[in-house]
Amino acid sequence: MNDSKKKLLVLVVDDQDTFLQAVVDEVNFLGFDSITARNGMEALEQAHKSKLDLIISDIRMPNKDGEWFLNELRKTQKSFPPFVFMTGFADLSIQEAYAMGADGFLGKPLNPEKLEILLQKLCRPIEKRWNELPKTSAVYHISKNFPCAYDDQSLKEINFGRAGMYLAIEKLVFEIGDIISFKFEFNSGDFKQIEGMGNIVWKKENPEGKSDEYGLYFDYLHSSTLAAWINKLKSKEIIEVIPRGK
Incomplete structure (x- = not known):
C-alpha cells in the first residue's frame, strides 16, 4: 500500500x-x-x-x-x-x-x-501526492493576478499553508465539498504562479459586505507549479496545513 x-x-x-x-x-x-x-x-x-x-x-x-x-x-x-x-x-x-x-x-x-x-x-512523498488529476471535475474555476508577492503581508485575500490555502476573495460563494480549480499569478517575488485543484474543507460565513472565508485543501498541483511549490516547502518549515488568514 x-x-x-x-x-x-x-x-x-x-x-x-x-x-x-x-x-x-x-x-x-x-x-x-x-x-x-x-x-x-x-x-x-x-x-x-x-x-x-x-x-x-x-x-x-x-x-x-x-x-x-x-x-x-x-x-x-x-x-x-x-x-x-x-x-x-x-x-x-x-x-x-x-x-x-x-x-x-x-x-x-x-x-x-x-x-x-x-x-x-x-x-x-510530497513529490507524488499532488501530481495526479482528481477523478472528479472542478465545479468552479478561480483565476486572478496579484500585484505583489505570494507571501506579501498586505495580501489579505489568500494565504498559503503547506497543503492548502485560505481564500477570502470578494463575491466567491462556495460550499464545503466543492472541487475548485485555481490559477493565481504574482507580479513580484520569486514564486510567480500556483495552479491546481482542491476541495473546500471549511467555510466561515460573514455579515453582508464582508467576503466569506474558505479553507481549500490541495488535491492536485499543475506540473508548472509543483516543483516550485515543493522547493518552497523544503526551504521553510510551515506548521499550518491551511491557515486562518493574515
Missing part, C-alpha cells in the same frame, strides 16, 4: 482499548506497522523516540489530550509526520485543527475505506 518495500510505521493513539485495537488491526491489514499510546503524554514520548511515518490520534483523552499532543509535537516536528485526528468534529473545529498542523480527519466509528484512502495519500 506504500511506495517503499520497508513497512511504514504508524502511531495510533486512543484511550479506548476496543477502538484502539480496531484501528491497529486495520492499519496492519493495510500493510503498515503500528505502535500505540493511550494518551497525549505517552504519544509524545513515542513520537520522540520512534521514527514515525504517520500519526492517528483521538482528541479527548485523559493525561493530555490529542490537541495538546499535536501542539507539542509541532514545536519540534513542524510538518512531519502527517497527523490525523479521529473525531466527531464536535471536539475541535476543522478550521482550528488545520491551522494547528493536522493533515486529515477520520470520523468515529471507523470507516476502513476512508482510512485506506487517507493512509495512501498522506504516506506518499
